[in-house]
Amino acid sequence: MAVTVPALEMRGITKRYPGVLANDHIDLDLRPGEIHALLGENGAGKSTLMNILYGLAVPDEGEILLDGLAVTINGPSDAIARGISMVHQHFMLVPVLSVAENILLGEETMANAVFLDRSEAHRRIVDLGHRFGFEIDPEARVGSLSVGWQQRVEILKALYRQARILVLDEPTATLTPQETSEIFAVLRRLAAEGHSIIFISHKLYEVLEIADRITVIRRGRVVGTRIPSATNEDDLAEMMVGREVQLTVDRGESHPGDPALRIEGLRVSDDRGHEVVKGVDLEVRAGEILGVAGVAGNGQDELVEAMTGLRKPAAGSIHLSGSDITGWSPRRLRDFGVGYVPGDRQRYGLVLPFPVEDNLVLTSYHRQPFAKGGVRNDGAIDDWATESIRDYDIRTPSATVPTGTLSGGNQQKVIVAREFSGQPRLLVLDQPTRGLDVGSIEFIHRQAIAKRDAGTAVLLVSAELDEVLELSDRIAVMYRGEIVATRDGRTADREEIGLLMATGGREPIETATTTMVAAE
Amino acid sequence: MIAIAGVPLGAVILAFLVGSVLIWISSLVTKKTFDLGLPVTAYGAMLEGAGLTGNINGLINTLVQAGPLILGGLAVGVGFKAGLFNIGAHGQFLMGAVAGAGTGAAVASWPAPLAITAAILAGALVGGLWGFIPGALKAWTGAHEVVTTIMLNTIASTFIGYLVSGPLLAPGFSFDRTGDIGNAALPIIFGRNLHFGVIIAFVAVPLIWWLLWRSTLGFEIRTVGANPSAARYAGMRPARITIFTMSLCGLLAGLAGAIEITGITHFMNASYDTDVGFDSITVALLGRAHPLGITLAALLFGAMRAGAGLMQIQTQIPVEIVDILQAVVLLFIAADVIVRRVLRIRAAGPAVQELQTVTRSYGEQAAR
Numbered sequence: 001m002a003v004t005v006p007a008l009e010m011r012g013i014t015k016r017y018p019g020v021l022a023n024d025h026i027d028l029d030l031r032p033g034e035i036h037a038l039l040g041e042n043g044a045g046k047s048t049l050m051n052i053l054y055g056l057a058v059p060d061e062g063e064i065l066l067d068g069l070a071v072t073i074n075g076p077s078d079a080i081a082r083g084i085s086m087v088h089q090h091f092m093l094v095p096v097l098s099v100a101e102n103i104l105l106g107e108e109t110m111a112n113a114v115f116l117d118r119s120e121a122h123r124r125i126v127d128l129g130h131r132f133g134f135e136i137d138p139e140a141r142v143g144s145l146s147v148g149w150q151q152r153v154e155i156l157k158a159l160y161r162q163a164r165i166l167v168l169d170e171p172t173a174t175l176t177p178q179e180t181s182e183i184f185a186v187l188r189r190l191a192a193e194g195h196s197i198i199f200i201s202h203k204l205y206e207v208l209e210i211a212d213r214i215t216v217i218r219r220g221r222v223v224g225t226r227i228p229s230a231t232n233e234d235d236l237a238e239m240m241v242g243r244e245v246q247l248t249v250d251r252g253e254s255h256p257g258d259p260a261l262r263i264e265g266l267r268v269s270d271d272r273g274h275e276v277v278k279g280v281d282l283e284v285r286a287g288e289i290l291g292v293a294g295v296a297g298n299g300q301d302e303l304v305e306a307m308t309g310l311r312k313p314a315a316g317s318i319h320l321s322g323s324d325i326t327g328w329s330p331r332r333l334r335d336f337g338v339g340y341v342p343g344d345r346q347r348y349g350l351v352l353p354f355p356v357e358d359n360l361v362l363t364s365y366h367r368q369p370f371a372k373g374g375v376r377n378d379g380a381i382d383d384w385a386t387e388s389i390r391d392y393d394i395r396t397p398s399a400t401v402p403t404g405t406l407s408g409g410n411q412q413k414v415i416v417a418r419e420f421s422g423q424p425r426l427l428v429l430d431q432p433t434r435g436l437d438v439g440s441i442e443f444i445h446r447q448a449i450a451k452r453d454a455g456t457a458v459l460l461v462s463a464e465l466d467e468v469l470e471l472s473d474r475i476a477v478m479y480r481g482e483i484v485a486t487r488d489g490r491t492a493d494r495e496e497i498g499l500l501m502a503t504g505g506r507e508p509i510e511t512a513t514t515t516m517v518a519a520e
Numbered sequence: 521m522i523a524i525a526g527v528p529l530g531a532v533i534l535a536f537l538v539g540s541v542l543i544w545i546s547s548l549v550t551k552k553t554f555d556l557g558l559p560v561t562a563y564g565a566m567l568e569g570a571g572l573t574g575n576i577n578g579l580i581n582t583l584v585q586a587g588p589l590i591l592g593g594l595a596v597g598v599g600f601k602a603g604l605f606n607i608g609a610h611g612q613f614l615m616g617a618v619a620g621a622g623t624g625a626a627v628a629s630w631p632a633p634l635a636i637t638a639a640i641l642a643g644a645l646v647g648g649l650w651g652f653i654p655g656a657l658k659a660w661t662g663a664h665e666v667v668t669t670i671m672l673n674t675i676a677s678t679f680i681g682y683l684v685s686g687p688l689l690a691p692g693f694s695f696d697r698t699g700d701i702g703n704a705a706l707p708i709i710f711g712r713n714l715h716f717g718v719i720i721a722f723v724a725v726p727l728i729w730w731l732l733w734r735s736t737l738g739f740e741i742r743t744v745g746a747n748p749s750a751a752r753y754a755g756m757r758p759a760r761i762t763i764f765t766m767s768l769c770g771l772l773a774g775l776a777g778a779i780e781i782t783g784i785t786h787f788m789n790a791s792y793d794t795d796v797g798f799d800s801i802t803v804a805l806l807g808r809a810h811p812l813g814i815t816l817a818a819l820l821f822g823a824m825r826a827g828a829g830l831m832q833i834q835t836q837i838p839v840e841i842v843d844i845l846q847a848v849v850l851l852f853i854a855a856d857v858i859v860r861r862v863l864r865i866r867a868a869g870p871a872v873q874e875l876q877t878v879t880r881s882y883g884e885q886a887a888r
Binding site for chain 1: 733735736743751752755
């Protein structure tokens with residue numbers, strides 16, 4: 001077989017920022033029709049490398065070759081013109097516009113000098129969808145689409161601009177397992193048609209499933225490139241972190257005490273008045289982790305909000321340590337010993353522009369020793385911040401830098417340091433390791449187990465089935481607002497839980513997965 | 521430092537450059553001469569008039585002009601910190617002024633310290649009420665404060681006309697006006713017109729700074745402004761914070777209004793109007809909503825106003841150029857990309873995040 005010219009070659013790419021060598025002579029090559037995964041912790045240098053590819057940064061050394069020819073990429077529009085397109089982790093879609101309008105934005109197909117050629121655009125979009133295995137409605141309002149379909153629109157944006165090379169940044173971070181397989185099918189067809197794909201991800205098992213080759217980056221350097229058949233999760237994790245990583249923390253025996261949290265007949269409605277929690281009964285004992293497994297959107301958000309004072313239940317009761325806490329305000333719950341790690345950490349858990357120390361006292365700033373009589377005690381806050389940063393290994397230049405400058409894993413550690421401190425009676429963890437690298441995941445799982453061993457009742461809500469299986473002493477499956485099963489964590493069967501999550505224990509219903517359906 | 525002060529400084533510099541062009545054009549049109557050095561002479565005269573070349577009276581005028589802008593700037597700036605755009609400083613100022621005028625006339629014969637306190641306090645409280653209204657509406661119904669405060673501005677300016685010609689009308693004058701405030705007048709502490717109100721304005725600066733950065737309430741205000749969702753999660757009550765902050769803003773603006781009356785004019789006529797309320801918005805934006813920045817911006821604007829007279833005398837450039845300069849500064853702050861491109865300033869984050877409060881959606885902070 002003749003040697004094929006790589007679609008993309010990055011040779012010796014080096015980039016320095018003040019105080020850090022972000023990329024250190026990185027070599028990467030991408031063959032035509034290949035899916036090449038890029039693995040690395042936050043801060044390893046993947047984003048810098050991709051920014052260079054996309055024209056957002058200029059390398060200090062090194063060169064980029066497209067189809068064998070050396071090029072200089074002057075900004076994103078130049079990158080797009082050269083067939084390189086990036087699909088970002090956080091979608092760049094305008095919710096109130098239609099699919100077609102979003103795709104056309106910046107790459108308008110014109111009928112003449114003034115008007116858009118909508119019918120031509122529609123035709124092209126529908127065609128593209130067909131080529132890659134799905135039926136797309138160009139008129140659908142993007143805001144009404146499910147996350148999986150929004151992801152497809154993002155990919156179509158790239159294809160519409162005739163991308164030959166697609167860079168996908170954490171494409172499955174917000175997808176259900178089912179949506180993930182569907183997107184993978186699309187990616188395989190893209191590769192079969194000769195498109196080359198760079199797939200950035202934290203999820204080791206997905207990367208092993210979809211990639212043709214895997215390159216691991218650590219601290220700005222390429223650690224190694226592997227073929228999936230020649231490696232496994234442990235090997236990859238060790239390459240990413242530089243030491244052996246316990247991918248599955250041994251949670252050991254739990255020694256549960258008395259029931260701490262009792263939820264009885266809880267009914268909660270969503271913002272539109274629909275009942276989404278339909279009579280839930282749950283019990284969590286002190287010193288025990290109860291994991292609520294379920295596909296996102298089955299009422300877990302509203303259940304958690306009802307338990308943390310952000311939403312009033314319509315009916316039912318919640319008791320903690322014998323006290324009725326139904327309908328208590330967030331502050332009252334916190335003062336009573338409820339810690340809460342929110343699912344959307346940047347929106348609910350942190351104030352990103354504020355210094356790290358402010359976020360560390362975000363829920364306790366009003367109490368002694370951090371304040372007295374309404375006046376802040378900066379010294380006490382300082383001390384607490386120093387202690388927390390040390391105890392939780394938060395990587396930050398200081399306690400006063402804006403929290404937004406920390407990596408995702410360290411931001412989550414700030415929240416964990418805050419919520420886990422003291423002796424909480426109850427810890428509510430909502431997607432605690434979403435989007436985090438293996439090192440941070442390991443750390444947070446260990447902390448959760450330590451809290452359990454210290455007597456805290458822990459309620460874990462996660463869409464990551466593996467996380468639930470790893471941590472939970474008992475598992476409850478939530479489906480369409482009800483708890484449809486509970487199992488012992490030691491004997492739970494992964495297949496069975498997965499099936500219960502997807503179907504609720506009923507006969508599977510025929511779902512039209514390749515036709516676009518507006519989300520409820 | 522550049523990231524914080526870059527755009528405001530750049531906006532001022534560019535504004536003065538634009539002003540130079542206008543000065544050239546104006547002299548070409550009126551005197552048919554092109555004098556390259558005219559802007560320098562004009563600005564120099566402005567500096568002199570503002571007392572920055574040493575004349576005490578000029579300095580006093582600068583401080584007197586800056587005083588109300590400091591309070592007004594704080595009235596808008598504190599709002600920004602809480603994610604609120606207080607365009608209502610104008611109306612709050614007017615209501616404070618009329619309250620000060622009316623109360624002052626009523627207590628004119630009281631002992632001076634009591635009379636002054638009563639008049640100033642009345643102005644502050646009425647201004648606070650004028651801020652409470654849009655704050656409560658926002659907290660309880662989600663009504664955007666930009667809309668409600670603009671409406672309240674109009675209501676205020678017509679209402680004071682009614683008050684002055686009606687219930688507060690003082691007999692015996694040839695035009696409609698309130699009574700003389702007598703003992704409620706703020707004492708002059710230096711020179712011809714440096715009144716005590718300037719001190720009040722400068723004292724307010726560290727107090728507001730302390731409130732925002734040293735008190736738990738200030739932490740709540742800033743958190744609600746930075747991330748209302750996280751504020752709720754953290755147990756804060758955005759609705760209450762909104763109401764309190766708008767009331768405080770109104771109080772500051774009303775205080776400024778009362779000080780204007782009791783310190784300078786000593787009465788109010790039926791057609792009373794002023795630019796202070798709107799200039800305060802520019803001052804707050806220029807000062808990046810920070811008490812120190814606001815003070816500096818207020819002093820700059822105060823100097824410009826104080827020096828404009830001498831500039832007009834010496835160079836025949838009309839005083840209205842100051843309005844133009846201030847408007848251009850505001851323009852450049854709003855279109856900060858221009859400043860950043862021209863002066864190659866790289867901002868660490870959004871250069872003027874205060875303006876993002878304008879686009880916050882309806883109902884975001886309505887209490888559930």
